[in-house]
Amino acid sequence: MSSQDLFTDRVRLYAQRIGESSAAALAGLYDLTSQRLVRYATTITRNQHDAEDAVQAALVKVSGQPSLLCDCNHPWSYLLRMVRNESLLILRRRKRWSLSNNLSDLLTRRLVDDLDREDTHRAVWSALRALPTEQSEVVVLKIWEEMTFAQIAEILEVSVSTAASRYRYAIEKLTRKLQVIGAMEVFDE
Amino acid sequence: MNESSSFDTFDHESKIEAMIHAARFYVEPSEDLRPSVLEAAREYCADQRAEQRLGSFAVAVLVLALIASPLGSYAALLRSSAVTRSASEVQRHATELADRREIGSHWALAEAFSHWRHLQAARLGHSQHRMK
Numbered sequence: 257m258s259s260q261d262l263f264t265d266r267v268r269l270y271a272q273r274i275g276e277s278s279a280a281a282l283a284g285l286y287d288l289t290s291q292r293l294v295r296y297a298t299t300i301t302r303n304q305h306d307a308e309d310a311v312q313a314a315l316v317k318v319s320g321q322p323s324l325l326c327d328c329n330h331p332w333s334y335l336l337r338m339v340r341n342e343s344l345l346i347l348r349r350r351k352r353w354s355l356s357n358n359l360s361d362l363l364t365r366r367l368v369d370d371l372d373r374e375d376t377h378r379a380v381w382s383a384l385r386a387l388p389t390e391q392s393e394v395v396v397l398k399i400w401e402e403m404t405f406a407q408i409a410e411i412l413e414v415s416v417s418t419a420a421s422r423y424r425y426a427i428e429k430l431t432r433k434l435q436v437i438g439a440m441e442v443f444d445e
Numbered sequence: 446m447n448e449s450s451s452f453d454t455f456d457h458e459s460k461i462e463a464m465i466h467a468a469r470f471y472v473e474p475s476e477d478l479r480p481s482v483l484e485a486a487r488e489y490c491a492d493q494r495a496e497q498r499l500g501s502f503a504v505a506v507l508v509l510a511l512i513a514s515p516l517g518s519y520a521a522l523l524r525s526s527a528v529t530r531s532a533s534e535v536q537r538h539a540t541e542l543a544d545r546r547e548i549g550s551h552w553a554l555a556e557a558f559s560h561w562r563h564l565q566a567a568r569l570g571h572s573q574h575r576m577k
Contacts, residue, residue: 283479290478316485316486373467380471399462
């Protein structure tokens with residue numbers, strides 16, 4: 257059983273617990289998924305505050321109707337899709353000029369062991385933000401969520417080949433961007 | 446040369462993928478998101494429960510209204526059949542009878558009273574017939 261299947265099973269288990277003991281069990285689901293949901297929503301909204309609003313809206317819906325996750329085959333994919341829909345709703349409400357590519361909105365984690373790589377991480381997030389949303393979200397789902405193109409296609413409601421080609425274009429652009437700023441050399445060290 | 450270039454591209458891409466993968470925990474949710482989500486969920490569930498209770502109350506009121514409306518009309522029928530004349534009306538009728546038939550006031554009162562009882566009996570019989 258892959259780590260993703262295990263994760264999906266845990267999401268389903270927490271959803272079942274929410275069904276049994278209402279909103280109190282939501283804390284478990286939050287602890288399990290919040291970081292992954294927020295980083296995915298952030299790549300769509302390009303603003304962490306909006307991303308957190310989207311995650312909150314999706315999790316509140318789950319607390320009121322846990323059967324949404326319990327009854328579907330892939331609860332984790334379904335939860336990601338819920339967050340995506342909420343993020344797109346927020347994006348639609350937000351004015352176009354407020355979209356920004358800087359990272360000032362991000363709340364970042366600074367681990368002592370990882371300090372030397374912080375610049376690389378910032379470069380990666382900057383490069384991701386510079387991509388069109390439809391490309392950056394494929395990268396996030398593929399690399400961070402370790403999903404197959406078929407699973408990504410299901411979440412984004414596109415064909416498998418579209419998901420794969422978006423990923424290819426995104427990786428080409430990211431390679432160019434990260435080479436320019438020399439981030440890859442830093443990563444090599 | 447071509448093989449070497451495609452190998453370089455592959456190498457670059459896998460390096461890029463590794464870099465992106467390493468940045469996956471760079472962003473974390475704000476500290477106040479957790480209590481905010483839990484509070485919002487609690488409120489949402491409480492609202493849902495209140496809505497359910499209100500819905501059940503509305504259904505109960507509707508059922509009660511459906512049951513009460515035939516009972517109400519039955520009671521109205523009973524009330525209409527039990528309508529009585531006032532003493533002054535009987536007295537006025539007795540006076541008229543005494544004048545018209547030139548009989549004593551006591552006898553006229555007895556006649557008026559008897560007439561009123563006939564009327565009441567007829568009305569009661571009519572309403573019972575309607576209820577059947």
